[in-house]
Amino acid sequence: MRKNAVVVRELRVVRGGRPVIDGLDLDVPAGSVVGLMGPSGSGKTTLMRALVGVQDRVTGTVEVLGSPAGSPALRRKVGYMTQDASVYTDLTVVQNLRYFAALAGRRDAAEAVATAVDTVDLGGHQKQRVGTLSGGERSRVSLAAALVGGPELLVLDEPTVGLDPVLRRDLWAVFRRLAAEGRTLLVSSHVMDEAVQCDRLVLMRDGALVADTTPDELLADTGAPDAERAFLALIDAAGPTPGAGPAPGAGPTERTAR
Numbered sequence: 001m002r003k004n005a006v007v008v009r010e011l012r013v014v015r016g017g018r019p020v021i022d023g024l025d026l027d028v029p030a031g032s033v034v035g036l037m038g039p040s041g042s043g044k045t046t047l048m049r050a051l052v053g054v055q056d057r058v059t060g061t062v063e064v065l066g067s068p069a070g071s072p073a074l075r076r077k078v079g080y081m082t083q084d085a086s087v088y089t090d091l092t093v094v095q096n097l098r099y100f101a102a103l104a105g106r107r108d109a110a111e112a113v114a115t116a117v118d119t120v121d122l123g124g125h126q127k128q129r130v131g132t133l134s135g136g137e138r139s140r141v142s143l144a145a146a147l148v149g150g151p152e153l154l155v156l157d158e159p160t161v162g163l164d165p166v167l168r169r170d171l172w173a174v175f176r177r178l179a180a181e182g183r184t185l186l187v188s189s190h191v192m193d194e195a196v197q198c199d200r201l202v203l204m205r206d207g208a209l210v211a212d213t214t215p216d217e218l219l220a221d222t223g224a225p226d227a228e229r230a231f232l233a234l235i236d237a238a239g240p241t242p243g244a245g246p247a248p249g250a251g252p253t254e255r256t257a258r
């Protein structure tokens, strides 16, 4: 089995004429759940977009499942859930999922759709038009669309936003199960009680890695009583003022673990 599902070296991304990621290195171990944390605007979505191959103005090496990010070979192997639900509001839940299953080349589409509906707990809404669903339900359709192809790597941008605590807990159980099957998950979140359920944690600030660690190491290294305060301690220690963005030619990223 491959050691790392994702290998990023010297990643640099320019958006709006300025570098929003500058010289980032990252390994995502295969078969693990990696949490991507960081303040708003720190570059999490940009990093995810670079991994799935939809981001312009990317330099450096971004290798996903052994191929360059965005390669046609990866289309069926990578599932991506964007922050805003990216499903068709004028189609029903099942119509959406059939469409995404077909795109992913699933021959067993009916079974894949049924499994995805079940996984995100949308039974009873299959024939409902997505435009009439609640926000939380709609975001779960989006998650199901990322899952329905049976991808090896799932890149999930804040998949639990707007969900109630019960659903959040259930979805994290799903993420753990998918990892146990050998899939790799990169999950962004602002919720630190979710962070502690990850195998590894990647903390970003201003387009750079502040830490690449584990929940236990995060607490041990900072001496903080909980993940939220540990995260704040690292972010505060990282220096630049919020929203400043990385300076062009900024030095190498600091890693607190590994």
Ligand SMILES: Nc1ncnc2c1ncn2[C@@H]1O[C@H](COP(=O)(O)OP(=O)(O)OP(=O)(O)O)[C@@H](O)[C@H]1O
Binding pocket: 015, 016, 017, 020, 038, 039, 040, 041, 042, 043, 044, 045, 046, 047, 083
């Ligand atoms: N289309 C764009 N044009 C110019 N700048 C952009 C664009 N998209 C994002 N940015 C900038 O890039 C930086 C990183 O944004 P990104 O969306 O990756 O952050 P994030 O960590 O995902 O934030 P959040 O947690 O709020 O979703 C921000 O400073 C943002 O303003």
